[in-house]
Amino acid sequence: MKCRACRAGAVIELPRHNSALCRDCFLAYCRNQVSRAIDEHEMLRPADRVLVAVSGGKDSLALWDLLLDLGYHVDGLYIGLGISGYSEPSAGYARAFAQSRQARLVEVDLKGHYGFDVRSGAAADHRVPCSACGLSKRHIFDRAALEGGYDAVATGHNLDDEAAVLLGNVLRWDLEYMARQRPVLPATDGFPKKVKPLVRLAERETAAYCVLRGIDYQVDECPMAAGNRHLGYKEALGLIEERSPGTKAAFYAQFLERAAGPVAAAAGTNASTSLHPCPSCGAPTTSQLCAFCRLVERAGGDPKKRIPVSAG
Amino acid sequence: MKCRACRAGAVIELPRHNSALCRDCFLAYCRNQVSRAIDEHEMLRPADRVLVAVSGGKDSLALWDLLLDLGYHVDGLYIGLGISGYSEPSAGYARAFAQSRQARLVEVDLKGHYGFDVRSGAAADHRVPCSACGLSKRHIFDRAALEGGYDAVATGHNLDDEAAVLLGNVLRWDLEYMARQRPVLPATDGFPKKVKPLVRLAERETAAYCVLRGIDYQVDECPMAAGNRHLGYKEALGLIEERSPGTKAAFYAQFLERAAGPVAAAAGTNASTSLHPCPSCGAPTTSQLCAFCRLVERAGGDPKKRIPVSAG
Numbered sequence: 001m002k003c004r005a006c007r008a009g010a011v012i013e014l015p016r017h018n019s020a021l022c023r024d025c026f027l028a029y030c031r032n033q034v035s036r037a038i039d040e041h042e043m044l045r046p047a048d049r050v051l052v053a054v055s056g057g058k059d060s061l062a063l064w065d066l067l068l069d070l071g072y073h074v075d076g077l078y079i080g081l082g083i084s085g086y087s088e089p090s091a092g093y094a095r096a097f098a099q100s101r102q103a104r105l106v107e108v109d110l111k112g113h114y115g116f117d118v119r120s121g122a123a124a125d126h127r128v129p130c131s132a133c134g135l136s137k138r139h140i141f142d143r144a145a146l147e148g149g150y151d152a153v154a155t156g157h158n159l160d161d162e163a164a165v166l167l168g169n170v171l172r173w174d175l176e177y178m179a180r181q182r183p184v185l186p187a188t189d190g191f192p193k194k195v196k197p198l199v200r201l202a203e204r205e206t207a208a209y210c211v212l213r214g215i216d217y218q219v220d221e222c223p224m225a226a227g228n229r230h231l232g233y234k235e236a237l238g239l240i241e242e243r244s245p246g247t248k249a250a251f252y253a254q255f256l257e258r259a260a261g262p263v264a265a266a267a268g269t270n271a272s273t274s275l276h277p278c279p280s281c282g283a284p285t286t287s288q289l290c291a292f293c294r295l296v297e298r299a300g301g302d303p304k305k306r307i308p309v310s311a312g
Numbered sequence: 313m314k315c316r317a318c319r320a321g322a323v324i325e326l327p328r329h330n331s332a333l334c335r336d337c338f339l340a341y342c343r344n345q346v347s348r349a350i351d352e353h354e355m356l357r358p359a360d361r362v363l364v365a366v367s368g369g370k371d372s373l374a375l376w377d378l379l380l381d382l383g384y385h386v387d388g389l390y391i392g393l394g395i396s397g398y399s400e401p402s403a404g405y406a407r408a409f410a411q412s413r414q415a416r417l418v419e420v421d422l423k424g425h426y427g428f429d430v431r432s433g434a435a436a437d438h439r440v441p442c443s444a445c446g447l448s449k450r451h452i453f454d455r456a457a458l459e460g461g462y463d464a465v466a467t468g469h470n471l472d473d474e475a476a477v478l479l480g481n482v483l484r485w486d487l488e489y490m491a492r493q494r495p496v497l498p499a500t501d502g503f504p505k506k507v508k509p510l511v512r513l514a515e516r517e518t519a520a521y522c523v524l525r526g527i528d529y530q531v532d533e534c535p536m537a538a539g540n541r542h543l544g545y546k547e548a549l550g551l552i553e554e555r556s557p558g559t560k561a562a563f564y565a566q567f568l569e570r571a572a573g574p575v576a577a578a579a580g581t582n583a584s585t586s587l588h589p590c591p592s593c594g595a596p597t598t599s600q601l602c603a604f605c606r607l608v609e610r611a612g613g614d615p616k617k618r619i620p621v622s623a624g
Binding site: 170171172173175227229232233235236237239240243244247250251254255257258259261262263265266 | 482483484485487539541544545547548549551552555556559562563566567569570571573574575577578
């Protein structure tokens with residue numbers, strides 16, 4: 001098997017591009033896909049200070065590496081979720097990467113900082129763990145980016161993630177969720193700008209990128225996510241992709257091109273006028289207290305703690 | 313396992329209804345679902361003369377049986393497609409059912425009537441077999457209904473079929489196909505009214521209906537359809553349904569309720585004004601000769617033959 005670009009020995013097949021690439025051409029392809037995503041959706045300007053949401057998995061470490069190589073000023077923020085046997089090694093991968101690239105990694109430990117971990121917070125707030133986890137991560141990344149003066153939060157959502165979330169939303173025809181599913185969310189109403197520069201790369205491509213770049217990452221799925229619906233949607237799309245390579249990419253790209261507009265129009269504009277700052281933390285909310293501060297209170301912690309990060 | 317309705321011994325579980333039913337309550341459930349679909353979508357009026365598209369499979373025979381039991385005047389039309397080892401036994405099941413119910417079955421043999429079978433027609437017209445088959449069946453059912461004076465053509469598309477077609481259209485975001493995917497298509501522009509009364513019944517439910525009613529049917533999938541995309545979409549949805557019973561039904565129902573309108577608006581109105589009658593057969597077409605007559609000509613047959621059916 002020869003590299004389609006340079007005829008050297010190929011290390012990876014890309015069925016959806018009807019192609020195979022050698023190590024160097026594959027790494028260039030990854031950088032190119034990220035560059036194209038950033039340009040296509042006007043995600044970042046060259047001088048932007050970016051905060052990467054780092055989990056220690058393949059996607060967030062590949063993203064951090066790629067953004068550094070593309071010349072952006074990027075710090076990482078790792079949130080210790082207190083998931084036994086999973087969070088500790090994940091933090092280790094994040095620290096090792098930061099050290100190897102001499103990049104700045106800020107760590108916030110949920111338990112040490114707010115007094116709860118994902119499991120106890122979920123129980124106290126009567127949520128499933130994935131819901132408490134997502135709420136906490138969104139809140140902390142958003143607040144850290146705003147308080148730290150960053151221009152954008154970058155997350156490692158890849159093509160498989162976005163396609164699976166879109167499929168889940170489409171299966172319920174949840175037009176409001178569909179309308180919000182874009183690769184860039186502009187800074188508005190007290191939220192920082194959020195970007196997903198990996199939307200043109202598949203999951204197996206970010207994994208291969210890490211392997212070929214010698215980046216060690218947390219290979220295991222989060223034990224609390226096992227059997228969740230999102231993984232079921234990924235499996236179903238994987239089955240279709242195998243028969244018809246390119247289906248996932250077309251599903252996501254054509255959604256943005258053809259359907260996102262009509263869907264947003266049908267869903268109506270968001271009632272953003274009813275947002276006000278949470279009296280405890282300042283985050284925008286429609287409730288008396290924001291959902292994260294309610295979670296912290298119910299879990300017996302202190303919601304007023306500030307996150308120790310600044311764009312330096 | 314007890315029947316949820318009458319506490320007799322249950323014969324079938326219905327996970328999406330969180331229910332299990334005995335034979336009699338299940339048959340009543342099937343009739344009720346068909347009745348509801350017909351009412352909900354204003355498919356048929358009581359005195360309508362209906363032509364059922366009969367393949368000899370579980371769906372079309374269950375549909376014919378259910379419509380007869382609901383009191384409609386229903387004849388069947390079977391098209392002999394000339395698929396070796398498959399068409400002959402299929403016809404046998406259709407004939408046996410018609411005889412058992414003393415119902416009228418009209419048969420059109422593609423080879424005898426038009427001079428080609430699915431395989432040779434597909435080859436002559438440079439189509440895949442499923443495309444030549446679908447084109448021929450749509451044409452013959454439509455013409456037969458119009459020429460025979462029927463009020464509607466009823467087809468056995470079940471919930472699994474409709475959900476799989478919808479998924480295929482959504483994966484490509486083909487808004488025009490999505491806009492046309494409705495359980496009723498009104499009679500317009502030289503097309504008969506078309507209805508799908510089984511849209512509230514899953515595939516395994518129509519199969520169970522036939523078994524419990526003692527209706528023998530063609531169990532095998534068409535050998536020419538093996539590995540086609542539609543079956544892949546069904547498999548993927550089946551995987552999701554297993555984890556989350558009710559997903560398929562919600563996907564289809566919510567599409568009709570929430571998304572079909574905006575999608576139709578975005579797709580724009582059909583350019584039906586450019587349709588004119590095919591000079592050979594009278595069917596509406598946008599081309600010089602309609603696609604079916606072109607197929608017949610290329611296959612060396614006579615497109616002008618009329619279909620021997622009337623609503624009597």
